[in-house]
Amino acid sequence: MSVLLLLMAAATAPGSTPRAPPVRASMETRCEACHSVGSWTKVTFDHSKTGFPLEGRHVSTSCRACHGSSQDFTEPVATSCAACHRDVHLGEFGNRCSSCHDPSSWASRFGPDAHRLTNFPLTGRHAAIPCEECHLNQRDRRFTRSTVDCYTCHQADYARTVRTAIDHLRAGFGTDCKSCHFPTRFKGATFPAHNACFQITAGPHAGISCLDCHSSLASFTPTGTCTTNTADCMRCHACSRETTSHANVGGFQCKNRKCYECHTFTPRAGFAPSPAGVRR
Amino acid sequence: MTARGRIAGALLAASLGARASQSDPAPRRTGSVLYATSSRLYLDAGSREGLAPGRIVQLQKGTCRVEQVSATRATCLGSGRAGDTFGLPPPPQPRAAARLAPLPAPAVVEQRRSILVSAPHPKVDFHEGSSGLEARRGSADVGIGHTTWWTARVGASSQERVDALIRDFPLGAGFTLDVDLSARRWSRQTGPISFRPDAVTQLYVWEASISRRTAGGPAFSVGRVRPYRVPGQVILDGAQAGWRSEGGTEAGIFGGVVPDAVTLAPSIDHGTFGAYWIGQRSYPGDSSLRFLRHEARIAFVDTADLGKRVQGEALLEARITRQVDFAFDVRGGGNLTGGSMNGMGLEALRIDVSARPLDSVNLLGSFRYDGLSIPELDGPGRVLNSGAVHHVDFSAAWEPMDTLRFSVLSGLSSDLLSHTSRRWIGPEIALPRLLGDSAGLSAGYFREDGWAPGSSAWLQLLARSPGIFQLLARFSWFRTTGIAPVDLDELGASAAVQAQLGRYLALRLSVFGRTTLNGQTTPFGRATGQVAFADLELAGTF
Numbered sequence: 001m002s003v004l005l006l007l008m009a010a011a012t013a014p015g016s017t018p019r020a021p022p023v024r025a026s027m028e029t030r031c032e033a034c035h036s037v038g039s040w041t042k043v044t045f046d047h048s049k050t051g052f053p054l055e056g057r058h059v060s061t062s063c064r065a066c067h068g069s070s071q072d073f074t075e076p077v078a079t080s081c082a083a084c085h086r087d088v089h090l091g092e093f094g095n096r097c098s099s100c101h102d103p104s105s106w107a108s109r110f111g112p113d114a115h116r117l118t119n120f121p122l123t124g125r126h127a128a129i130p131c132e133e134c135h136l137n138q139r140d141r142r143f144t145r146s147t148v149d150c151y152t153c154h155q156a157d158y159a160r161t162v163r164t165a166i167d168h169l170r171a172g173f174g175t176d177c178k179s180c181h182f183p184t185r186f187k188g189a190t191f192p193a194h195n196a197c198f199q200i201t202a203g204p205h206a207g208i209s210c211l212d213c214h215s216s217l218a219s220f221t222p223t224g225t226c227t228t229n230t231a232d233c234m235r236c237h238a239c240s241r242e243t244t245s246h247a248n249v250g251g252f253q254c255k256n257r258k259c260y261e262c263h264t265f266t267p268r269a270g271f272a273p274s275p276a277g278v279r280r
Numbered sequence: 281m282t283a284r285g286r287i288a289g290a291l292l293a294a295s296l297g298a299r300a301s302q303s304d305p306a307p308r309r310t311g312s313v314l315y316a317t318s319s320r321l322y323l324d325a326g327s328r329e330g331l332a333p334g335r336i337v338q339l340q341k342g343t344c345r346v347e348q349v350s351a352t353r354a355t356c357l358g359s360g361r362a363g364d365t366f367g368l369p370p371p372p373q374p375r376a377a378a379r380l381a382p383l384p385a386p387a388v389v390e391q392r393r394s395i396l397v398s399a400p401h402p403k404v405d406f407h408e409g410s411s412g413l414e415a416r417r418g419s420a421d422v423g424i425g426h427t428t429w430w431t432a433r434v435g436a437s438s439q440e441r442v443d444a445l446i447r448d449f450p451l452g453a454g455f456t457l458d459v460d461l462s463a464r465r466w467s468r469q470t471g472p473i474s475f476r477p478d479a480v481t482q483l484y485v486w487e488a489s490i491s492r493r494t495a496g497g498p499a500f501s502v503g504r505v506r507p508y509r510v511p512g513q514v515i516l517d518g519a520q521a522g523w524r525s526e527g528g529t530e531a532g533i534f535g536g537v538v539p540d541a542v543t544l545a546p547s548i549d550h551g552t553f554g555a556y557w558i559g560q561r562s563y564p565g566d567s568s569l570r571f572l573r574h575e576a577r578i579a580f581v582d583t584a585d586l587g588k589r590v591q592g593e594a595l596l597e598a599r600i601t602r603q604v605d606f607a608f609d610v611r612g613g614g615n616l617t618g619g620s621m622n623g624m625g626l627e628a629l630r631i632d633v634s635a636r637p638l639d640s641v642n643l644l645g646s647f648r649y650d651g652l653s654i655p656e657l658d659g660p661g662r663v664l665n666s667g668a669v670h671h672v673d674f675s676a677a678w679e680p681m682d683t684l685r686f687s688v689l690s691g692l693s694s695d696l697l698s699h700t701s702r703r704w705i706g707p708e709i710a711l712p713r714l715l716g717d718s719a720g721l722s723a724g725y726f727r728e729d730g731w732a733p734g735s736s737a738w739l740q741l742l743a744r745s746p747g748i749f750q751l752l753a754r755f756s757w758f759r760t761t762g763i764a765p766v767d768l769d770e771l772g773a774s775a776a777v778q779a780q781l782g783r784y785l786a787l788r789l790s791v792f793g794r795t796t797l798n799g800q801t802t803p804f805g806r807a808t809g810q811v812a813f814a815d816l817e818l819a820g821t822f
Contacts, residue, residue: 046348048320048355049322049355055746057821059747060821068495075562077562078560078562078571078573078599079571079599080571080573080597080599080605082573082597083560083571083573086506086508086509088460088486088506090511090512090513090514091511091512091595091609091630092630092648092650094607094609094630094632094646094648095597095605095607095632096632096644096646104750104778105778105786105788105819106421107788107817107819109752109776111774111790111792112772112792112794112813113736113738113754113756113772113774116704116726116728116736116758117673117689117691117693117704117726118671118693118702119669119693119694119695119700119701119702119730119731120702120732121702121728121732121734121758121760121763123732123758123760123763123764123768123770124764124768124770124796124809124811125431125434125809125811127772127792127794127811127813128429128430128431128792128794128811128812128813129429130427130429130439130475132475132476133473133474133475136475136541136542137541137542138484138541138542138543138544139486139514139515139538139539139540139541139542139544140514140515140541141486147695147698148695148698148700148731149698153474156472156474157472178762178763178764178765179765180765181764181765182764182765182768182796182809183763183764183768184796184809184811185431185433185434185809189765190765190766192765
């Protein structure tokens with residue numbers, strides 16, 4: 001009878017012998033510390049007690065994604081980011097992932113403000129352009145080595161001035177864009193050298209545009225002698241009115257060149273007509 | 281009742297009385313801290329001693345708030361040291377003994393016992409899952425997003441994108457799939473676009489490989505491969521093959537052609553092959569060395585820009601006790617001409633050190649040098665520079681209590697080709713738990729020096745409901761000198777919101793705006809301007 005029972009048991013047994021539970025003698029045997037009666041597979045464990053609290057996406061990550069196939073979860077596991085995450089930046093930023101990334105999302109938190117802690121603070125329009133405009137390398141996802149030299153990025157803008165403004169190349173303007181331009185937009189530049197010939201940053205002519213005075217900018221060439229032959233005073237200062245108001249000025253002629261002989265408007269001479277030219 | 285019954289009853293009463301007197305010792309008046317981290321204390325008392333979540337415990341120095349409680353143990357949020365003692369609340373008043381219902385008749389008890397004994401209760405056998413299956417379950421992150429960049433008096437440019445990141449997706453027989461790609465399309469372009477201006481639609485594939493990587497066997501990847509932990513190795517269209525030990529140490533070879541740096545299109549202008557070594561090990565908690573990772577690469581590189589070269593890179597990362605983390609990465613190489621190497625030089629060096637000499641003090645320092653013997657694209661002009669940069673930063677943080685942190689941050693970044701550099705240093709004060717786990721506040725100031733000196737200040741708020749919602753709002757002020765004809769004052773505001781829409785979906789919104797404050801009128805117009813940026817993404821994690 002016993003033999004028969006043994007044979008029946010063998011015939012109805014599963015195909016493989018059930019393996020022993022993966023619990024080592026030294027392991028925790030208080031099942032209720034992690035498991036519940038609701039489900040054996042729904043394990044809850046207060047990971048913060050291990051010195052590595054699970055935050056963000058780590059909460060929903062499977063235990064073995066970090067602990068591997070080992071059954072002993074008490075074996076030490078590296079806590080550095082690089083131990084689990086692949087570094088797509090090729091080590092450029094070391095293992096301090098948290099400077100830009102957050103456990104709740106791998107999307108970068110690095111923004112224009114943080115860029116100030118580099119060799120190139122993002123000012124003006126630079127703060128709202130795609131990163132790729134300067135950091136061209138898409139392959140290595142590296143961010144160092146973008147130039148701080150304006151011209152390297154703005155060569156095309158410099159060349160474009162031949163048809164949009166003063167031909168910078170012909171005028172002999174330098175490539176240090178920031179000495180005249182603001183980072184907010186190219187239009188709206190200053191021209192500090194202009195004041196030496198004719199003050200336009202203060203006084204009655206402050207705020208006027210190039211073409212308010214100059215008949216043409218395409219042929220503009222700074223000579224250092226304050227003569228461009230393109231300044232057109234008469235455009236605003238009508239001859240009929242100026243002839244009347246200068247009736248007592250000896251040698252007055254309603255010509256652009258003549259205006260400048262008396263009215264230099266330089267910081268040194270001030271805004272008033274130069275004394276030598278006034279014969280009221 | 282018989283005499284035997286009376287004797288038995290007397291013995292039972294005596295034993296119960298003795299047990300009751302043993303289990304009712306004098307109540308404890310003090311508890312102590314068993315273990316302390318920087319923000320959490322582990323107490324030797326629990327609910328039996330009257331502790332409950334939220335209760336404030338008065339320590340010898342400071343207080344802490346009880347977080348979780350078991351019958352005999354509790355954790356509390358605060359600062360302190362192991363061994364600190366604290367007063368326990370008075371024990372709860374014993375409840376009046378409830379009168380128990382009379383015992384059922386012996387016949388009823390016997391009937392119930394027989395029912396329980398005869399009830400079927402099949403045992404459950406333990407069936408272990410396939411070994412390591414869970415670890416190879418893989419993950420997928422998919423996101424669709426929209427970004428708009430806007431500049432006053434210029435207009436807006438907008439781009440839509442789809443991102444996909446698949447990690448270790450099981451294909452069967454131990455093979456896994458890894459994909460990392462982004463597809464982008466400009467829906468509106470206003471103003472000049474320098475980066476690929478003619479490519480309205482762009483596709484970037486960083487990884488599309490099939491791998492098999494098991495402990496104690498061969499490990500390989502083929503396709504567009506991001507070589508697994510080969511330090512400094514860029515992605516390649518080729519293969520990586522090696523052997524992996526049970527402990528995770530791996531050695532092997534790799535080779536292929538390297539995609540174009542801008543478009544990621546396949547290219548034969550750049551090829552490489554070489555060998556690698558990977559090692560990583562954790563040590564028991566009582567050893568001084570807790571973790572060690574070491575990786576190395578030696579490679580032959582042939583590029584259209586720099587010719588034939590030999591490169592080597594080594595990385596070492598270690599955790600020493602609980603206090604110090606150290607990482608060191610060095611890359612060097614030289615040109616191969618006429619069968620000999622020359623022009624050997626240091627191409628990159630990185631050192632990162634973090635130390636926590638006290639639980640409340642954290643120090644971080646790093647140095648990195650990039651010598652650029654590798655091709656680099658420098659601005660839209662695609663100027664290839666052979667200069668070098670270095671970057672140094674150091675920060676120190678002190679957390680006298682769980683709710684307060686003082687920091688000093690400093691750094692130096694230099695371009696050794698253009699001889700331009702910037703330095704910065706400034707304090708930051710943070711109240712990370714201003715409203716408990718719900719909100720924190722921080723403020724800081726930087727003084728900056730160098731080719732574009734200036735200063736900046738900010739105020740930042742972080743509000744969150746873990747797993748549901750997070751808001752990061754920031755207000756900033758900047759003054760920059762030397763980057764415009766006059767000093768430039770700017771005011772900025774930004775906010776990043778993340779809302780979890782369920783188990784798998786999340787919505788992320790980032791907005792940013794900045795305006796120039798000193799609206800100086802220049803000869804040719806106003807130099808003021810406003811810029812803004814907005815990014816909206818719906819992301820799924822599966």
